[in-house]
Amino acid sequence: MRRRWMPTALGLGFALVSVLGLTGATPGARASTAPPVLTDGHGLTVVKQPWWVDGNERTFTFVVRTDEVPKYSAMAGQVSGEHVIMVTLPEDYDSSGGTRYPVQYHLHGHPDYPDTALNQQMFEESTAGGVPLINVAPNGSGRGWYTNWVNSPAELGQQNWENFHLDQVIPFVDANLRTISTRDARAISGHSMGGFGAFHYAERRPELFGYLGSFSGGLDLLNQAQRAAVVGTTQLPGSGTPTVPADAIFGVPVWPLDTVWNVRSPAQHVESLRGMGVAMYAGNGGNLAEEPVAALAESVARDTNLVTRDNLVAAGIPHTFVDYGDGSTWAEGCDGKHAQPACLKADMRHFVGLLMAGLAHP
Numbered sequence: 001m002r003r004r005w006m007p008t009a010l011g012l013g014f015a016l017v018s019v020l021g022l023t024g025a026t027p028g029a030r031a032s033t034a035p036p037v038l039t040d041g042h043g044l045t046v047v048k049q050p051w052w053v054d055g056n057e058r059t060f061t062f063v064v065r066t067d068e069v070p071k072y073s074a075m076a077g078q079v080s081g082e083h084v085i086m087v088t089l090p091e092d093y094d095s096s097g098g099t100r101y102p103v104q105y106h107l108h109g110h111p112d113y114p115d116t117a118l119n120q121q122m123f124e125e126s127t128a129g130g131v132p133l134i135n136v137a138p139n140g141s142g143r144g145w146y147t148n149w150v151n152s153p154a155e156l157g158q159q160n161w162e163n164f165h166l167d168q169v170i171p172f173v174d175a176n177l178r179t180i181s182t183r184d185a186r187a188i189s190g191h192s193m194g195g196f197g198a199f200h201y202a203e204r205r206p207e208l209f210g211y212l213g214s215f216s217g218g219l220d221l222l223n224q225a226q227r228a229a230v231v232g233t234t235q236l237p238g239s240g241t242p243t244v245p246a247d248a249i250f251g252v253p254v255w256p257l258d259t260v261w262n263v264r265s266p267a268q269h270v271e272s273l274r275g276m277g278v279a280m281y282a283g284n285g286g287n288l289a290e291e292p293v294a295a296l297a298e299s300v301a302r303d304t305n306l307v308t309r310d311n312l313v314a315a316g317i318p319h320t321f322v323d324y325g326d327g328s329t330w331a332e333g334c335d336g337k338h339a340q341p342a343c344l345k346a347d348m349r350h351f352v353g354l355l356m357a358g359l360a361h362p
Contacts, residue, residue: 035060036095038176043067043168047082053115058124059088061115066168068160072141073240075111080156083139085169086115088123090132093178100178102185102359103134104352105170107194109339111142111239118341125345126352132362133352134177138169142239143249145230146190146197150251150260153244166205185360187277189213189351191344192301193233195280199266199308202273211277211358215347216338219280220304221265227253229300267308270315277358278312278319280305281347283336286326290335297338322350 035050035057048063063082074080090101106123108114114137123135140146140161149159174181188209190198195217202212218226231246231253233239246253251260262268282302285295305321312319324343327334333342 033057036176038062038172041175042171044172050087053086053120056124058091059086059120061086064172066164068158068164068168069141069144070157072156072159073143073242073244075113075142075238075240077113078141078240083164084113084115085139086119086137087173087177088120088127088135089177090127090134091130092132093134095178097178099132099362100180101132101134102187102355102361103136103173103177103179104187104189104355105165106135106137107140107146107165107188107190107197108137109190109192109194110233111236114139118344121341122345122348126348131352131356133355134173134179136169136173138165140165140194140197143233143244145193145233145249146200147249147264149249151245151248153242153248155242156244159248162201162204166201166208170208180360182360183207184210187211187213187355187359189215189348190217191215191347192217192339195219195301196266200264202276203266203269204272206272206276209276210360211279211355212273213279213281213347213351213354214305215281215344215351216283216298216301216305217266217280218301218304219265219308220267221250221261222268223300223304223307225300226304227261267304267311270308270311270317273312274315274317277354278317279322279351279354280308280319281322281324281343281350283327283330283334283338283340283343284323284325285338286336291337294337294339298336301338320354322347 038046044064044066050060050062053059063084071080119137127133144161146161148162152159186209188198188201195214198214199219202209234244234246282305283298285299288295309321324330327336327343331342331346
């Protein structure tokens, strides 16, 4: 597993160089010290069986291939077409036991990876002490944007990230792990680009999820700064090689050719979330003179959250919105900036508390 943490940030066209995207838990008493053996299925081929990332034996990674995303723009350390997925099990998980658990699917930001040290810490720390929750972090690549691309470049083939995650990863996990495979025991969450993905997936397929969480997500594709950020990810080499055309993901970003941008903008399509638990978290960037890129990134992300909140209120859909400002009252070490680890850990702790109150579990 990668022990580095790659920050994510919201870019504003050419003005910014980054874009929105971006441990010792108590070992469980498990009957076997081997991670689960996984069986191919639901369109996924396992090319590397699970291995524990450390001696705590709670978190493992594995690698699959899928025809829905046969290749992708690979970042450093990635093999295009090989998709790493990280799973954190509850402390008392027993592959041969009878207990089944709810699942949280967490989507990483841009330009980031699913198997980071920060993700592992977020998952293990938020479920320490016997919290009965499985966490799954699938690969979304540096610029996947958790959607089926409208103009996939021929050199990569189709980029059907939505199909990969919703139609393949979810049933694959249910078939191979001891999950409660129902809507009321399944959650989707994500950070930054992943926050967009979580809202997009929940709105497109509300029958799959009982709870939704966004951590500093870019939720409004009508926001021009957010739109510039997405276009920026197509052009930055740090988002993966090769780069792709600016219209590859959502099509042409300019009216009147921007239909897909409008249709897939989460902020304006909240009605399908009715009856689902919804939570959003955002800071205001804090002091703009300190780390101005991360500060501005969070400020723009918060703007998209405010639009989403207003639409949820107008629709009469209950939700939780933690608007934590400069972070000083949210968590020690949180400064209200984008991709700040202390802020994200606090987001996850709070969100897992909501899940345990709202999802079916042992």
